[in-house]
Amino acid sequence: MEDISQKIKKDILNASYEAEACHIGSALSCVDILVTLFYNHDLKDNDVFLFGKASGVATYYAILADKGHFPKDKLSHYLKNYPLPSVEVPGVVHSFGSVGHGLSVACGMALGNRNRKVYILLSDGDCQEGSTYEAVLFARQHKLDNLYVIVDDNGLQACGATKDILQLDDAFEFMKKSLKNVSIVKTVKGKGIDFMENDYTWHYKNLDKELLEKALKQI
Numbered sequence: 001m002e003d004i005s006q007k008i009k010k011d012i013l014n015a016s017y018e019a020e021a022c023h024i025g026s027a028l029s030c031v032d033i034l035v036t037l038f039y040n041h042d043l044k045d046n047d048v049f050l051f052g053k054a055s056g057v058a059t060y061y062a063i064l065a066d067k068g069h070f071p072k073d074k075l076s077h078y079l080k081n082y083p084l085p086s087v088e089v090p091g092v093v094h095s096f097g098s099v100g101h102g103l104s105v106a107c108g109m110a111l112g113n114r115n116r117k118v119y120i121l122l123s124d125g126d127c128q129e130g131s132t133y134e135a136v137l138f139a140r141q142h143k144l145d146n147l148y149v150i151v152d153d154n155g156l157q158a159c160g161a162t163k164d165i166l167q168l169d170d171a172f173e174f175m176k177k178s179l180k181n182v183s184i185v186k187t188v189k190g191k192g193i194d195f196m197e198n199d200y201t202w203h204y205k206n207l208d209k210e211l212l213e214k215a216l217k218q219i
Helices: 002-019 026-028 031-039 057-067 072-081 100-110 132-142 171-178 210-218
Strands: 048-051 118-123 146-151 180-186
Touching: 002 026, 002 031, 002 057, 002 072, 002 210, 026 031, 026 057, 026 180, 031 057, 031 118, 031 146, 031 171, 057 072, 057 180, 100 118, 100 132, 132 171, 171 180
Parallel strands: 048 118, 118 146, 146 180
Antiparallel strands: none
C-alpha cells in the first residue's frame, strides 16, 4: 500500500501543478484512506463510493486514472475543469460542491438499494452542517446498515483550525452512536510534505515549479 500511496501522491502533485489547482493539502490528507478502500478492500461492482468532502478531489481523480477509468494524461485536464467532484469525470457517480450535501445523497442511495454498500468520504467541515446531522437521523431511523461513513478529520479547514471554528467532539460521538458503520480517521492536512503539513493555508495555495520539485523529493 505504501508504494501505491506514494505513486498517487506524485500524481496529485504533478496534476495540481499542471492544472494550477489548489486544495492540495486536503487531497494529501485522504490519500491513505482512499488507497486502503480502493486497493485493499473488496469493493463489489454494484457498490458505490461518493467523494462527499468535495475539496481534495485530486486524490479521487488520481485513483480513477490509475484504475483505468480514463488515461492518466487527462488527469490535469479534469482537475482544472472540474476542481470539485463532477459526473463529467469518468468514474464519478455524483457531483458535489458545498460541504454538507454528501451524506444526504448517500442515504438516498443506500435506501434505494439495500443490496449494495454505499461508501462516503466526509470532511470534518461536513460535520459542522445541519444537513449532515439530519442525514444521520435519517440513516438511524431507516436502519441503513449498508451505509459506510468515513470522516477525514485533519483538524483544519479553509480558514483555520476546526477546533477554533466549531468544536466537533459531540458531533463525532453522535455519529458513532447513531450509525452502525462509521470511521472517524485522524489525518494530517498536507501529509508527507513538510511545508504543507498542518498548514491550513494549503487549502487554497498553488504549487510553483520550485515548490513542486521540493515536494516531489519528499515523496
